[in-house]
Amino acid sequence: MVGLSVYPEISLVDEPVKIQAWGLPPEQVITLRAWLKDEKGQIFYSRAFYKADMDGKVDLEKSPATGGDFHGVCPMGLFWALKPAVPFLRLMKRDVMGSPFSVQLEVYHSLVLDALPEESPAATKVIERWYVAPGVQRILIRDGRVRGALFLPPGEGPFPGVIDMFGGVGGLIEFRSSLLASHGFAALALAYFAYDDLPSYLSEVDLKYFEEAAQFLCGHPKVSSDGVGVVAISKGAEMALAMASYLPQVAATVCINGTNAVNGNSLIYGDVLLNGMPYQAEKLLITEYGSLYFTNTMDDPRKPEHQGSVIPLEKARGPILFLVGDKDQNYNSLFFAREAMARAVKYGKKDVYLQCYPGAGHLLEPPGSPFCPVSQSPFFPLPLTWGGELIPHCRAQDTSWKELQEFLSRHIRCSRRNKL
Structure with a gap:
C-alpha cells in the first residue's frame, strides 16, 4: 500500500x-x-x-x-x-x-x-x-483618512509597529501583514489608492496621509511609541523611501524592488514638492508571451532635469534596507538601489544597506509564495512581466524574509509604555 x-x-x-x-x-x-x-x-x-x-x-x-x-x-x-x-x-x-x-x-x-x-x-x-497564527487579531481601520487593517499578535505588548504596503495593483493586501503579526509585529496593512473612499488611481500623492498612518500606529496602546518600521514593494517602496526621508516617526525601512526617485505622479509634503519623472510609455516592450516588459519606461534619475525627483534619503532618521532581485523585469531595481547607495555615501549616511539576490525577480514575497514570473494587473490591458528564475527566486524569498524580520527587530525600539 x-x-x-x-x-x-x-x-x-x-x-x-x-x-x-x-x-x-x-x-x-x-x-x-x-x-x-x-x-x-x-x-x-x-x-x-x-x-x-x-x-x-x-x-x-x-x-x-x-x-x-x-x-x-x-x-x-x-x-x-x-x-x-x-x-x-x-x-x-x-x-x-x-x-x-x-x-x-x-x-x-x-x-x-x-x-x-x-x-x-x-x-x-x-x-x-x-496566513495567520492562532491568537492574532485583525482590526479594520478607518481612522481619519487612514484606511487599512491592523494585525496584532496575542498578548499585551507593546509590539514593534510596522506599516506594510504593496505596489501598483492598489487595494488592501493583507497577507504579509498577517504573517508579520504571526511573528510578533503589530503590522498595519495600509491601502493608499483603489480602496474604499481613497482615490481610484494615483495622481498627486500627499505624504501627510502616510504620516497620519504612522501617527496612528505609534499611538496605539499595544504598539511601541518609539517609532515604526515600514516594509513595501514596488511603487509602495517608493512611498516607503519618501516616508523614511521626511517622517520622524519612521525608525527603519525595507524597500523591496523599488526606486530611488518619484515616478509618474508627484509627491507633496507641506511645502515640499517632488515632481514625478514621466513614464516613457513609448518604450514599453511586449514579450513573445504577450506580456509587458515595463522596465524601460522608467527614466534615468541621474539626468539633470530629474534631480528634483530624487528622494533625499540622507534625511532619514533610521536605517534603510534595499532588497533586490537581479532578474527583476518590472523595475531596474538593482540600478535604483545602487544609485540610492551612492547618494548615501555622498552625504555620509552610513546605515543604508543593499541585499541583492541572484536569479530573483520582482515579486519577492514571504516563503511559501509560489514563483510568479508574469501575471495580469488591474491597470494594464496585458499581463506584466515580473522576471526571475524559480529555484533562486524562491530561495531568495526564504532568505529575504528572515533578513527583513531581523532588520526590523534590530532597529525598531520597543520600550514599554507608561501605564496610567
Missing part, C-alpha cells in the same frame, strides 16, 4: 514541510503533484517526477526530482512551482483570517503530464497552509 506523509499538516504558509512517500516498487518512477483552489475557484498546480529508492521510498529532503516543474533536491519545490491552470493569474490570499489554502498532495504510479489528470492517485494528503 502506497503511503504519503506531510509534516506538519497544519502550518503557516512561510513554514517548511516534510514530504515523504513509501510503499512504492523499488526504483519506480512516480509523479508527486500538488494543487489547490484559490478563493475564486481557480486551480493552481505543480508536479515533479521522482524515482523511488531501493526501499520504495521518496523523501523530498533527500530525493532529487528528475523532471517536471523543477529538478534536483528541492523539499518545497511543489509549493514554489504552483502555477495557474488559466494563464497569467497570481496566487494571492485575500481573506487571511477566514480560511487557509487547502493544498492537495498526490502520488501517481506513472508520469503525469496533463495539468488535470483523469487517473486516480495512489495516495493523497490534504494540508492546511495558513
Whole structure:
C-alpha cells in the first residue's frame, strides 16, 4: 500500500514541510503533484517526477526530482512551482483570517503530464497552509483618512509597529501583514489608492496621509511609541523611501524592488514638492508571451532635469534596507538601489544597506509564495512581466524574509509604555 506523509499538516504558509512517500516498487518512477483552489475557484498546480529508492521510498529532503516543474533536491519545490491552470493569474490570499489554502498532495504510479489528470492517485494528503497564527487579531481601520487593517499578535505588548504596503495593483493586501503579526509585529496593512473612499488611481500623492498612518500606529496602546518600521514593494517602496526621508516617526525601512526617485505622479509634503519623472510609455516592450516588459519606461534619475525627483534619503532618521532581485523585469531595481547607495555615501549616511539576490525577480514575497514570473494587473490591458528564475527566486524569498524580520527587530525600539 502506497503511503504519503506531510509534516506538519497544519502550518503557516512561510513554514517548511516534510514530504515523504513509501510503499512504492523499488526504483519506480512516480509523479508527486500538488494543487489547490484559490478563493475564486481557480486551480493552481505543480508536479515533479521522482524515482523511488531501493526501499520504495521518496523523501523530498533527500530525493532529487528528475523532471517536471523543477529538478534536483528541492523539499518545497511543489509549493514554489504552483502555477495557474488559466494563464497569467497570481496566487494571492485575500481573506487571511477566514480560511487557509487547502493544498492537495498526490502520488501517481506513472508520469503525469496533463495539468488535470483523469487517473486516480495512489495516495493523497490534504494540508492546511495558513496566513495567520492562532491568537492574532485583525482590526479594520478607518481612522481619519487612514484606511487599512491592523494585525496584532496575542498578548499585551507593546509590539514593534510596522506599516506594510504593496505596489501598483492598489487595494488592501493583507497577507504579509498577517504573517508579520504571526511573528510578533503589530503590522498595519495600509491601502493608499483603489480602496474604499481613497482615490481610484494615483495622481498627486500627499505624504501627510502616510504620516497620519504612522501617527496612528505609534499611538496605539499595544504598539511601541518609539517609532515604526515600514516594509513595501514596488511603487509602495517608493512611498516607503519618501516616508523614511521626511517622517520622524519612521525608525527603519525595507524597500523591496523599488526606486530611488518619484515616478509618474508627484509627491507633496507641506511645502515640499517632488515632481514625478514621466513614464516613457513609448518604450514599453511586449514579450513573445504577450506580456509587458515595463522596465524601460522608467527614466534615468541621474539626468539633470530629474534631480528634483530624487528622494533625499540622507534625511532619514533610521536605517534603510534595499532588497533586490537581479532578474527583476518590472523595475531596474538593482540600478535604483545602487544609485540610492551612492547618494548615501555622498552625504555620509552610513546605515543604508543593499541585499541583492541572484536569479530573483520582482515579486519577492514571504516563503511559501509560489514563483510568479508574469501575471495580469488591474491597470494594464496585458499581463506584466515580473522576471526571475524559480529555484533562486524562491530561495531568495526564504532568505529575504528572515533578513527583513531581523532588520526590523534590530532597529525598531520597543520600550514599554507608561501605564496610567
